[in-house]
Amino acid sequence: MKSKYYGLMAEFDSPAAILSAAEKIRAAGYNRWDVFTPFPIHGLDKVAGFKNSLVGWFSLAFGGGAFVATMGLIWFSNAFDYPMIVGGKPMFSPPMAFVPSYILMIMGAAVGAFVGMLALNGMPRLHHPMLAKERFAQVTRDKFFLVIGANDKKFSETETRRLLESLGGTHIEMVEA
Amino acid sequence: MSEAVTNLKSLAAPAELQRAPIVVNNRGLGWLTDKLLAFAEGKTPLWWWILFVPAVFGATVLLPGALIYQISTGVGVWGNNQPVAWGWDIINFVWWVGVAHAGTLISALLFLTRQHWRTTIGRAAEAMTVFSVMMAGLYPAIHIGRAWFAWFMFPIPNSNGLWPQFRSPLMWDVFAVNTYLSVSTLFWYMGLIPDIAAMRDRATTRVRKFIYGFLAMGWTGSTLQWHNYEKAYVILCGLCTLLVFTVSSIVGLDFCTSQLAGWHATIFPLYFVVGAVYCGFGMVLVLLIPLRKFCHLEDIITPRHMDRICKLTLLSSLVIAYIYLMEYFIAWYSGDPYERWVFSHRLLGHTYWYGGWIMIVVNVGLAQLLWFKRFRQNLKLVFILGILINIGMWFERFVIIVGSLYQDFLPANWGVYYPTWVDICTFLGTLGTFFTMYLLFIKFLPLIAISEVKGALPQGDPHHPLGGAKGGRS
Numbered sequence: 001m002k003s004k005y006y007g008l009m010a011e012f013d014s015p016a017a018i019l020s021a022a023e024k025i026r027a028a029g030y031n032r033w034d035v036f037t038p039f040p041i042h043g044l045d046k047v048a049g050f051k052n053s054l055v056g057w058f059s060l061a062f063g064g065g066a067f068v069a070t071m072g073l074i075w076f077s078n079a080f081d082y083p084m085i086v087g088g089k090p091m092f093s094p095p096m097a098f099v100p101s102y103i104l105m106i107m108g109a110a111v112g113a114f115v116g117m118l119a120l121n122g123m124p125r126l127h128h129p130m131l132a133k134e135r136f137a138q139v140t141r142d143k144f145f146l147v148i149g150a151n152d153k154k155f156s157e158t159e160t161r162r163l164l165e166s167l168g169g170t171h172i173e174m175v176e177a
Numbered sequence: 178m179s180e181a182v183t184n185l186k187s188l189a190a191p192a193e194l195q196r197a198p199i200v201v202n203n204r205g206l207g208w209l210t211d212k213l214l215a216f217a218e219g220k221t222p223l224w225w226w227i228l229f230v231p232a233v234f235g236a237t238v239l240l241p242g243a244l245i246y247q248i249s250t251g252v253g254v255w256g257n258n259q260p261v262a263w264g265w266d267i268i269n270f271v272w273w274v275g276v277a278h279a280g281t282l283i284s285a286l287l288f289l290t291r292q293h294w295r296t297t298i299g300r301a302a303e304a305m306t307v308f309s310v311m312m313a314g315l316y317p318a319i320h321i322g323r324a325w326f327a328w329f330m331f332p333i334p335n336s337n338g339l340w341p342q343f344r345s346p347l348m349w350d351v352f353a354v355n356t357y358l359s360v361s362t363l364f365w366y367m368g369l370i371p372d373i374a375a376m377r378d379r380a381t382t383r384v385r386k387f388i389y390g391f392l393a394m395g396w397t398g399s400t401l402q403w404h405n406y407e408k409a410y411v412i413l414c415g416l417c418t419l420l421v422f423t424v425s426s427i428v429g430l431d432f433c434t435s436q437l438a439g440w441h442a443t444i445f446p447l448y449f450v451v452g453a454v455y456c457g458f459g460m461v462l463v464l465l466i467p468l469r470k471f472c473h474l475e476d477i478i479t480p481r482h483m484d485r486i487c488k489l490t491l492l493s494s495l496v497i498a499y500i501y502l503m504e505y506f507i508a509w510y511s512g513d514p515y516e517r518w519v520f521s522h523r524l525l526g527h528t529y530w531y532g533g534w535i536m537i538v539v540n541v542g543l544a545q546l547l548w549f550k551r552f553r554q555n556l557k558l559v560f561i562l563g564i565l566i567n568i569g570m571w572f573e574r575f576v577i578i579v580g581s582l583y584q585d586f587l588p589a590n591w592g593v594y595y596p597t598w599v600d601i602c603t604f605l606g607t608l609g610t611f612f613t614m615y616l617l618f619i620k621f622l623p624l625i626a627i628s629e630v631k632g633a634l635p636q637g638d639p640h641h642p643l644g645g646a647k648g649g650r651s
Contacts, residue, residue, distance in 0.1 A: 014645025015637055038206065039371075039632035040403035041639055048400045053408035073332055077340035086344050096344045100352045103423065107356040110416045114363050117409035121402045124394030131397065139398050140375035140628075142206035 005150040006129035006177040007033075008160050009136070010169025011143050015041045018144035021167040022047045025146065028163060032149035036130065036139045055116040062112025067105035071097050129175050147175065199294055199633050201476050203643075206631050209477075210375060213627045216472045217376065217620060224471055229616050235609015243602040244319060252322045254599045261582045261594035266320040268574040269604050271449070272456065273313035273611075274354070274428055275570060278421055279457020280306030281361060283486075284368075285417035288410075294485060296629040297477050301468060302461055303365040304624075308614045309460075310358045312607040317350065319603075346430040353427040357420055364413045370396050371406075372623035425449040432577070438515035439581030442507060448500045452573060455493035455540070459566030461486055466560040468619065477625060480554060487553040490566070494544035501541060515586060523580055528593055532576040539569030 012018040015037070022035050026047055035044055071094075078084060079091035089096070118124065130136045130147065139145055146169065148160050157174070164172050200209065247254050257264040280302035287295035318327050330351045332341055341348050374396035377389035396402065429449035432440040442448075465486070469478040508520035523533035543565060546552045553559060584591045618624065635643040 015639035016645030016647070019639040035400045036398045037400070037403065038210075038375075038398060039628040039637055040407050041632075041637070043639060044400050045404045048404075050401065050404050053405045055405050055408040056412060059409075059412050074343045077332055078343055082338055082340055084342065086342060089344065099346075099349045099427065100343055103349065103352045103356045103427075106416050106419055106423070107359055110360040110363050110413055113409040113412040113416070114367055117367070117405050118394070120405045123396070123402075126395060128395055128397050131395075137378035140371065140378045141210045 004177055006175040007147040007149040007152075008155075008157065008164065009130070009133065009145055009147045009173055009175050010164040010167070011135060011138070011145055011171040012169060013143070015144065017168055018146060019043055019047070021146055021164075021169065024167055025148065025163070028154070030148055030152050030154055030160075032152035032155070034147050034149070036136070036145040036147070038140050038142060038144070041144075054120060055113055058116025058119070059109045059112040062115070063105045063109025066108025067101045070101040070104040074100065129177055133173065133175060135171050135173070150177070197479070197481050198635070199297060199479075200630065201479050204476060204634075206634070206636050209630060209634075210627060212474075213477070213623060213625045213630070214376060214379065217623060218379065221620065222471070225616060225620065228612065232609045232612035232616060235606045236613040238606075239602045240606025240610055243599050243606055247319060247599055247603070248324050252320070254597060256594055256596045256600055258592070258594075260585055260590045260592050261579055263578050263582060264594055265596045265600040265604060266316045268571065268578055269607065270313050270316035270320075271428055271574045271578075272571050273309045273316070273607065274357075274425060275449075275453035275456035275574075276309040276460045276567075277306040277313065277357070277361070277457065278425060278450070278453035279455075279461050280304070280309075281417045281421045282454055282457070283461065284364070285414040286421060288414045289418060293633040294482050296626055296633045297479075297482055298461070298465060298486070298625075299629070300365075300368060300626040301465060301619075301624055303361065303368065304615060304618045304622075305457075305460060305464055306361045307358070307365050308611050308618075310354065310361060311614075312611050314354045314358060315607065317347075317354070346427060346434050349427045350431055353424045357424045360413070360416060360420060364417055367406075367409065367413065368626055368629075369622060370394065371398060371628040372626065374398065375627055376623065421454070422450055425453040428453075437581050437585065438513065439508075439519040439577065442504065444500060444503060444507070448504075451493055451496045451500060452570060455490065455497050456567060456570035458486060458490040458493060459563045459570065462490065462559055462563030463567065464615070466556050466563070468624070470556075472619070472624070474625070477630065480556075483556060483559065484550075484553050487547050487559060491544060491547040494540060494547070494566075498541040501537065518584070519581055522584065523576055526580075526584075528583065529576065529580055532572045532580065535572040536569055536576050539565050540573060543569075 010021075012021055018035060018037065019041060022033075022044060025033050026049075035048070037044070074097040075092045083091050085091075130139075130145070135143070136145060146164070148155060148164070154160075161172055204212070255264060255266065257266070283295055283302040284299040284306075288299070318324055321327060321330075329335075329339075330341060330348065341351075343349075370393060373389050374393040377386065377393045380386040380389050426446035426449065429445035429447075432449075433442055433445035435441060462483075465478060466483070469475060469483075505520055508516040511517075522530075524530060524537070526533075543562060546558075546562065579594050583594055631637045635641040638644040638646075640646050
């Protein structure tokens with residue numbers, strides 16, 4: 001059953017408050033929750049249980065792919081499709097092909113990191129339930145938000161609200177899906 | 178609260194051992210957001226228009242005018258001719274690429290070395306990189322003469338069945354400059370996303386909401402987003418650091434793989450990297466000192482930050498001095514009469530001797546003033562020095578390029594080179610275009626990386642009393 005609510009959000013004032021609130025929410029057994037902050041707070045990703053980000057693999061794949069592809073292109077164009085003798089050098093030699101391949105590896109790896117970041121973050125997206133809340137505009141300023149998903153097994157509007165209140169959350173509101 | 182304060186005092190190191198804060202006067206997160214976006218959101222001040230109008234004149238009249246005239250008539254409208262086939266176009270290309278490098282060095286290399294003070298100037302320096310690489314890329318494209326064949330440089334299957342010749346460093350340049358432009362733009366844009374989201378959340382008009390909302394791509398600042406974002410950021414920093422050392426090396430290879438005396442030297446790749454960074458620091462000083470004053474960012478870009486850029490400038494000037502010295506030494510030690518001729522004529526020749534002296538006096542001599550703290554603290558003088566360094570580094574490229582070409586192996590080939598009005602208008606046009614883009618950037622985008630500065634503040638540290646932690650480190 002799909003709830004018409006996305007979750008219950010609470011507002012916190014400081015990085016320390018949000019970090020300890022997140023730790024307690026986790027300890028209380030919730031596993032569908034998220035934290036929104038104006039800047040990365042180190043330690044939160046551990047509390048959220050994230051492992052090493054996969055962005056690096058995207059970057060490696062794109063960068064490695066670009067390197068191999070450029071090497072292949074240079075071999076194909078200068079040694080196979082239209083072999084051309086330049087200064088009596090071999091038609092293809094890795095040292096001369098290395099520089100453009102290396103440069104395009106950097107390009108590929110950078111694009112990979114960016115694309116990986118977008119893909120893993122589900123971006124670009126046109127809308128997010130949180131963005132509809134007026135108070136949430138403060139998330140890019142100086143407020144910290146914790147949301148407990150309505151799809152969490154332990155979610156109950158009253159109990160969860162009480163827990164968030166006890167953790168010092170203010171402006172506790174339901175977020176429409 | 179009083180308990181937290183006493184705890185802070187008892188835990189803190191003695192005053193002389195403490196690091197100066199990144200943002201002075203103990204500003205909070207909200208204040209920072211308001212302050213850093215005030216310029217982009219507020220009324221446009223008069224000084225902006227005073228700078229913008231001449232810049233736009235360069236961008237919309239001088240540059241297109243010179244380009245249209247040159248492309249429709251031919252490269253002959255420039256001063257380039259035999260024996261000086263590379264003139265202002267390549268000098269300016271190398272100069273603009275150089276300007277770009279300091280931006281990447283500040284934003285990428287200083288990030289990897291965890292220099293938190295760089296958060297306050299990184300964005301402005303990155304913007305400088307992006308815009309100056311654009312200007313740099315323009316020159317080779319029009320220098321080829323028939324600009325409508327520029328696509329020959331890309332490996333595109335065509336009806337002639339021809340491919341680029343990948344052994345040439347000039348070909349590597351095409352890839353290097355394009356990669357530099359793409360990667361630095363990506364890096365700059367990715368850094369902007371959280372701050373554009375801040376502008377989206379504060380936007381008051383529908384148009385601004387739409388544009389910033391579109392550019393922010395649905396950023397919410399969730400833990401997962403930050404988690405992946407930071408990883409991508411550190412990877413991009415590593416890649417950009419590679420580019421700092423690669424792009425100018427390849428530009429240096431354009432020269433040193435030739436047989437010409439004065440160019441044919443193994444030191445060139447390093448020479449060009451250091452020269453690029455040095456010239457770029459000059460431009461950073463020229464851009465940041467007025468920006469700091471006019472946009473009232475004194476609390477954020479503190480004198481201490483400027484002091485550090487000055488020290489980095491000094492360091493790169495020392496390396497440049499070493500390279501100049503080594504160039505002369507190798508020219509003498511090689512025993513090659515042509516090398517010796519070229520290098521002695523840099524300072525004592527009869528046509529371009531002034532270029533050599535400007536290069537030595539400014540880049541090596543005047544930069545030594547930065548040893549003095551009193552000089553570094555006088556930002557007006559530092560600003561003037563920044564302009565002089567840019568001029569000095571421009572003359573360095575002039576000396577390298579024209580100085581080696583105008584008198585080559587056969588005296589029958591000798592000639593002189595003077596720029597024409599088209600050369601001058603093209604250069605002024607690129608300067609105008611650069612400043613137009615820069616002024617538009619500070620007017621419409623956050624000119625300081627707000628989220629990064631917040632993260633580097635004690636107010637953003639969950640284990641610091643100012644970040645809300647109770648007592649000491651919890």
